[in-house]
Amino acid sequence: MTVALTVPPSAPDRGTGPTGRDPGLTSLRRLTTxxxxxxxxxxxxxxxxxxxWRSSGxxxxxxxxxxxxAHSFYGPAHGMHDPVMLAETVRQSAILLSHVxxxxxxxxxxxxxxxxxxxSPAALTLNSTPADLELHVSDHxxxxxxxxLSTMRQVFRILRDGRDLGSVEGTLSCHTPAVYRRLRGAHADLERALATQLPLPEAVDPALVGRDRATDVVLAPSAGENRWQLRVDTSHPVLFDHPVDHAPGMLMIEAARQAAYATMGTAPSIAAAMDCSFxxxxELDAPCWIRAEAARHDYAGLPRVAVTAEQNDRPVFTAMVTCAPVG
Incomplete structure (x- = not known):
C-alpha cells in the first residue's frame, strides 16, 4: 500500500487542444498563467x-x-528557496501528466x-525575482x-534559468474511485475519517525543526530520544489544501525533514536530498510515531538521517534525508 497524492472533492473536466491547453486560450499563448x-x-x-506543459517526444x-x-509554508530560509518545494512541484507535475x-x-x-x-544548494539562492523552472520529464x-494508465516511473531533470537545479525520480500509480474505495475500506469514508481524527497534540519548539511558527510544526513531543508523534493538523491551509482521508504524502515528507533537522542539532542545514518510500x-484515527537516527554519511561526506514512521506497530513511511550545511 502506498500514499495518495490526494484528490480535491470536485474536479470538472476540460477539453484540451494539441498542447494540452484549453483551445480557448490559443490566442493568449504569450501570456503566463x-x-x-x-x-x-x-x-x-x-x-x-x-x-x-508540452510534449517533447x-x-x-x-x-x-x-x-x-515568499510562501506561507515553503518559505525561503538562509537566503535560499526551500528544497522541499521541489517535491511539491514534482507532485503537481506527475499528476498533471497523468491527466493530460x-x-x-x-x-x-x-x-x-x-x-x-x-x-544543488547553490541553485536554490534567492534572487530579486521568482525562480522560473523547467522540468524535463521522461516516463518509463x-x-x-x-x-x-496503471503505474509508471518518472525521471525529472530540473533547470533554473538554464542551470541544473536538481533531479527527481518517482513511481506513480493511478486508480479508479471504485478501486480506491476497496483499497481504503472503511477509511475511504471521508466524513468518518475526519470525525474520528485524533486531537491535535502540542508542537515541539519550532526552532528545533527549522520552523518559526508552531502552526507549521508537524512533530509533537514523545518519550524517547529522537522520537515524536506526527501532528496531523487537518486545518493547515497548505498540507491540507482540501480534505483527505489520510495523512498526505507531503506531510510525511515534511515530517522527515523536521525529524532530520531535530536530529542534526542547531547547526543550520537544508534537506538537499531525500529518498522516500510510501x-x-x-490514518487519522491512530497515533503515528516518527523515529530518526543518524546514518552513514553519503559519498560526498554529507550527513544523513534515517527516518521511519510507524502506526499500529507497522511501518507506513521511510526516508533517508541528506543534510547540506548552509554556506
Missing part, C-alpha cells in the same frame, strides 16, 4: 506552481513552473510509491490496464 488547479489536485489557485514532456520569493499525457480522468486518485530527489516502465496510508 498557471495550469488549471484541477489538473494538480489543488483547491487554492495560489498553491499551483506549474505554468505550462514519446513519453517525454517539458513542464514549466515558478517558485515565489496519459488520459487519467480527473477525480481518479494518484498514489506515490517512491520519491527520490537531489538538489508504463503499465496500463486496458487503455488507462509503504501504506497513515
Amino acid at each position: 498557471t495550469v488549471p488547479r484541477e489538473y494538480v489536485h489543488r483547491s487554492a489557485i495560489t498553491e499551483v506552481f506549474l505554468t505550462d 514519446p513519453d517525454s514532456w517539458t513542464v514549466t513552473a515558478q517558485w515565489p520569493r 499525457g496519459h488520459g487519467v480522468p480527473l477525480g481518479h486518485p494518484a498514489i506515490w510509491g517512491r520519491l527520490r530527489y537531489s538538489v 516502465d508504463i503499465v496500463r490496464r486496458g487503455r488507462r 509503504v501504506r496510508y497513515a
Whole structure:
C-alpha cells in the first residue's frame, strides 16, 4: 500500500487542444498563467506552481513552473528557496501528466510509491525575482490496464534559468474511485475519517525543526530520544489544501525533514536530498510515531538521517534525508 497524492472533492473536466491547453486560450499563448488547479489536485489557485506543459517526444514532456520569493509554508530560509518545494512541484507535475499525457480522468486518485530527489544548494539562492523552472520529464516502465494508465516511473531533470537545479525520480500509480474505495475500506469514508481524527497534540519548539511558527510544526513531543508523534493538523491551509482521508504524502515528507533537522542539532542545514518510500496510508484515527537516527554519511561526506514512521506497530513511511550545511 502506498500514499495518495490526494484528490480535491470536485474536479470538472476540460477539453484540451494539441498542447494540452484549453483551445480557448490559443490566442493568449504569450501570456503566463498557471495550469488549471484541477489538473494538480489543488483547491487554492495560489498553491499551483506549474505554468505550462508540452510534449517533447514519446513519453517525454517539458513542464514549466515558478517558485515565489515568499510562501506561507515553503518559505525561503538562509537566503535560499526551500528544497522541499521541489517535491511539491514534482507532485503537481506527475499528476498533471497523468491527466493530460496519459488520459487519467480527473477525480481518479494518484498514489506515490517512491520519491527520490537531489538538489544543488547553490541553485536554490534567492534572487530579486521568482525562480522560473523547467522540468524535463521522461516516463518509463508504463503499465496500463486496458487503455488507462496503471503505474509508471518518472525521471525529472530540473533547470533554473538554464542551470541544473536538481533531479527527481518517482513511481506513480493511478486508480479508479471504485478501486480506491476497496483499497481504503472503511477509511475511504471521508466524513468518518475526519470525525474520528485524533486531537491535535502540542508542537515541539519550532526552532528545533527549522520552523518559526508552531502552526507549521508537524512533530509533537514523545518519550524517547529522537522520537515524536506526527501532528496531523487537518486545518493547515497548505498540507491540507482540501480534505483527505489520510495523512498526505507531503506531510510525511515534511515530517522527515523536521525529524532530520531535530536530529542534526542547531547547526543550520537544508534537506538537499531525500529518498522516500510510501509503504501504506497513515490514518487519522491512530497515533503515528516518527523515529530518526543518524546514518552513514553519503559519498560526498554529507550527513544523513534515517527516518521511519510507524502506526499500529507497522511501518507506513521511510526516508533517508541528506543534510547540506548552509554556506
